[in-house]
Amino acid sequence: MTAPPITEADLQAYVDGRVPETRRADIEAFLSSRPDEAARIAAYRSQSDELRTLYREVLDETVPERLARARQPRRAGLRRVAAIAAWMALGGVVGWQLHAVFGVDTRLPAQVPLARSAALAHVTYSPEVRHPVEVGADQETHLVNWLSKRLNTTLRIPRLDAEGYSLVGGRLLPRSPGPVAQFMYQDAQGRRLTLYVRSEADGNRETAFRFAREANVGVFYWIDHGFGYALSGELERDALLRVANAAYRQLNP
């Protein structure tokens, strides 16, 4: 019995990582016999990556005031909306928002410490209900390759299923110098943890396993082989430590 012929729609779905597992082998066999088609598909994939990269920064821009006004409802008493707008404006490295959110000194050091950056990224993205990540766990290979390429390293995504947390996916966050990868995990109750990974400047050789708390967010963080890792979650210290240990063992075997 022969498999159904490969259609253009199959190839498009292959580009987007949307082919059923049962069909993938057929498509890959087809592509290996057709270098011209393989080249075309590869070009489409890099096209997708380039488009995502080109427009990624828009997500991190401060929302213009007029849009904030446009969405403001006529009814009074919606402070929470304003608060969320402030959260949305957080984006990357900020001053007064940190003050508003965490009640910390607004004079940030030139380089925001790992734990605080991670906590900020956690509170920004973990409440996202439908789109907490840019690339979902269903495209894990793509996720790893993409983020590895952007961070110029070979990333590993720790498995935290044994601790009750499954991978939701990941996203890329802007930072100077060098971007940051954020992986998100979720337990059966929908509680979320994020793992924040960024390269660290050479001078920063600290490798101790440390704990910090920013508002409700606990963060375990460490630096190893030039990369900083931080696991953030709104958990008790001991519960978070258990998961952080599991992540640490896998990332630093």
Add this chain to the structure above:
Amino acid sequence: MQANAQVVAFIPRLRRYARALVGERAAADDLVQDTLERALAKFHLWRRGSDLRAWLFTIMHNVHVNQVRGRREMTSLDGEALEQPVRATQDVALEARDLERALHQLSVEQREVLLLVILEDMTYEDVASTLGIPIGTVMSRLSRAREKLRGLMEGMPPSNRLHLVK
């Protein structure tokens, strides 16, 4: 209140899509603003529990069809539109500009499908329902958009045309 917060959470994504669709920043934010106003005015029509993203992007699509496409020439790029100075040393910036230019040489219909699939990572079914077109049309527009974009980019070698304009 919950509802408004939900809409607010989508503003960055709506802006990203609008920017890629329309090109120019102020015009893109106009589209977002019109979309938000309509969404908030009609929020009672949103079926709770259904996909809010698809609903918002459908509104944006409709607003765009009604308002922006009437002035389609604004978004089409020709040689005359490239007056901004380009620093020839920044290859990355040049490539980004090439890609943006190429993207805007697609038809609006192709661009919509391509951007919802790539930037929003929507399923083809969601794209079809967001744009109100059959899934077969989604697939053919996607295929044509990609192929046209590839042709345009390959027609722009790294030493790109902008140098010639100087």
